[in-house]
Every structure is written in C-alpha cells, then in structure tokens.
Amino acid sequence: QKDLLGLRGLTREEIEEILATAEEMKSILLSKVKKSSHLQGKSVVTLFYENSTRTRFSFEFAAKYLGAHTASVAVSSSSVAKGESLIDTGKTIQSMGVDVIVIRHPMSGAPHLLAKHVSASVINAGDGINEHPTQALLDMFTMKQKKGALDGLKVAIIGDILHSRVARSNIWGLTTMGAEVRVAGPPTLMPPDIEKMGAKVFFKVEEAVRGADVVMGLRLQRERQQKGLLPSLREYTRLFGITEERIRLAKKDALIMHPGPVNRGVEISSNLVDGAQSVINEQVTNGVAIRMALLYLLTRRNHDAVR
Ligand code: CP
Numbered sequence: 279q280k281d282l283l284g285l286r287g288l289t290r291e292e293i294e295e296i297l298a299t300a301e302e303m304k305s306i307l308l309s310k311v312k313k314s315s316h317l318q319g320k321s322v323v324t325l326f327y328e329n330s331t332r333t334r335f336s337f338e339f340a341a342k343y344l345g346a347h348t349a350s351v352a353v354s355s356s357s358v359a360k361g362e363s364l365i366d367t368g369k370t371i372q373s374m375g376v377d378v379i380v381i382r383h384p385m386s387g388a389p390h391l392l393a394k395h396v397s398a399s400v401i402n403a404g405d406g407i408n409e410h411p412t413q414a415l416l417d418m419f420t421m422k423q424k425k426g427a428l429d430g431l432k433v434a435i436i437g438d439i440l441h442s443r444v445a446r447s448n449i450w451g452l453t454t455m456g457a458e459v460r461v462a463g464p465p466t467l468m469p470p471d472i473e474k475m476g477a478k479v480f481f482k483v484e485e486a487v488r489g490a491d492v493v494m495g496l497r498l499q500r501e502r503q504q505k506g507l508l509p510s511l512r513e514y515t516r517l518f519g520i521t522e523e524r525i526r527l528a529k530k531d532a533l534i535m536h537p538g539p540v541n542r543g544v545e546i547s548s549n550l551v552d553g554a555q556s557v558i559n560e561q562v563t564n565g566v567a568i569r570m571a572l573l574y575l576l577t578r579r580n581h582d583a584v585r
Pocket of ligand 1: 539
C-alpha cells in the first residue's frame with residue numbers, strides 16, 4: 279500500500295518499523311549537517327486546508343533534510359479559492375511530478391478520497407475529527423524514547439476527546455502496542471464509541487491520572503464545538519484542567535505531553551508546560567524524525583509501503 283491514512287489497522291510490526299526508522303532519522307536530524315540523500319530526486323508537497331505550525335513545517339523540514347524538493351500550497355491563494363475540487367487539485371499537483379502529498383483537511387476522510395484518485399503517496403496530516411496519525415506516531419516515539427517500551431504503559435489523555443483526531447490516533451496506536459489508554463473529559467465532549475476503540479473512560483481527571491506513566495493534555499477545539507456543549511473556560515479549568523495538584527497523583531516520573539498548540543492556563547497549567555516533567559518541546563523535535571521516517575519508508579518501497 280502506498281499511503282499513511284491512519285493508525286487504525288496498522289500492525290504492531292508496521293508501527294515498530296516506523297519507530298525504529300525514526301531513531302535512525304533522529305541521528306541525522308541531530309547531526310551537524312542535517313542532510314542526507316534518502317529522498318534525492320523526490321518531490322513532496324504540503325496541502326493544508328487548515329492552519330498548522332508544527333505539522334506543516336516539520337514535514338517541510340523533514341523532506342528538506344532528506345534531500346527532497348518541496349513546495350507548499352497556500353490554499354487561500356491557490357485555485358482552491360476559485361472552486362477547484364480536492365481531486366482536481368491533487369491531480370494537478372501530481373502532474374508536476376510530485377511523489378508525496380501531505381494533506382490536512384477539515385473533512386474526515388478527505389485524505390482517503392484523495393489517495394484513491396492519485397498515484398502519489400498521500401499522508402494524512404489531520405482529517406477533521408478522524409485521525410492525526412503522524413502526531414500519534416511522534417507521541418509514541420517520545421514515550422518509547424523516555425520510557426523504553428510502550429507495552430504496559432498507562433497513558434491518560436485529558437480534555438476534548440470528542441473533537442480530537444490526536445486522541446483517536448493515539449488510542450488506535452497505543453492499544454496496538456500494548457499500552458493502557460485512559461481518557462477523561464466532560465461527558466458532552468466524550469465520543470459514545472470510545473470504549474469500543476479500547477480506551478477506559480473516566481469523567482474525573484483524578485481517576486484517570488492516578489498511577490499514570492504519561493499524562494497528555496488536549497486543547498479545547500472551540501472551532502469544532504457546537505455551542506452549548508461546553509462549560510465556561512473557567513469551569514472547564516476547575517473541573518478538568520491538568521494542574522500541579524492533579525499531576526501529583528500520577529507516577530513521580532510521569533511524562534507531561536501535549537500535541538500543541540497549548541492554551542496555557544486553560545487545559546494545563548503554564549508551570550507544568552515549562553516544568554521538568556514536560557516533554558512538549560521534545561515531541562516537536564521527534565515530529566521531524568517521525569516525518570523523515572515516513573517520507574523515507576513510503577518513497578523507498580516505491581508505493582509498496584505502510585498504510
Ligand atoms: N499538533 C499539531 O497538529 O499542531 P499544528 O496544528 O501546529 O500542526
């Protein structure tokens with residue numbers, strides 16, 4: 279298969295291969311020259327219909343560090359603004375000799391649709407509330423680097439689970455790798471099918487965090503929320519905010535993670551973001567390594583790679 283569209287259905291072996299390749303890529307990333315020829319002669323385009331800082335730039339740097347040609351489609355000033363469809367836009371980009379299209383789109387399933395219509399590899403950089411597979415891979419890579427293994431880890435994900443593609447991809451990936459995933463948040467922001475995905479549901483942060491190895495905060499995605507579903511910000515912080523007091527219930531050496539962007543003082547206290555247990559900046563660095571690994575694996579096999 280030629281694309282990376284989600285972690286749902288990926289096998290343990292496939293995830294292990296990506297994480298192992300990311301380790302090699304991290305050594306290139308941390309080297310003085312930051313340059314290799316893994317993607318020499320390949321072209322990578324980012325096509326983002328939603329805002330991004332971390333994902334888009336880390337893909338662009340990842341491709342450049344591996345020697346690829348890169349371009350970024352500015353959707354608002356492209357022919358998308360004139361009404362061009364996603365499929366036509368994808369085919370147009372592909373006709374310029376592009377090997378990989380990295381897409382973020384507000385509609386769940388948009389990358390899957392594009393992948394059916396282009397022969398280029400498609401990487402899902404976040405589709406609606408469905409999946410954000412590269413974020414979950416970088417999260418798992420960070421956990422593995424810090425804790426040695428994913429098997430048996432207790433990971434508490436706190437916040438707006440309903441609108442979180444990060445939570446969904448992490449649940450699929452982490453449970454495949456043998457971790458226990460706990461989710462906590464307001465009942466109105468908890469998807470009804472979340473237990474079927476393999477997560478343990480809590481409505482009190484304290485219960486989810488108790489004894490956890492990792493505590494991951496999520497941003498309230500107010501742009502996706504329906505009015506009336508959400509308590510006030512102050513009430514949300516009081517009931518569900520990740521605070522120093524609540525973190526004391528987790529293991530002493532628990533990691534504090536967040537996919538970003540962070541709303542400091544809302545879903546997590548500012549001191550914890552900057553504190554000794556936080557690995558939030560390392561997540562960003564590891565995001566480049568993971569994206570280098572994926573670009574390499576997808577192009578190396580000449581369209582016979584992971585999905
Ligand atoms: N974590 C994440 O997807 O961040 P961006 O929206 O900045 O890409």
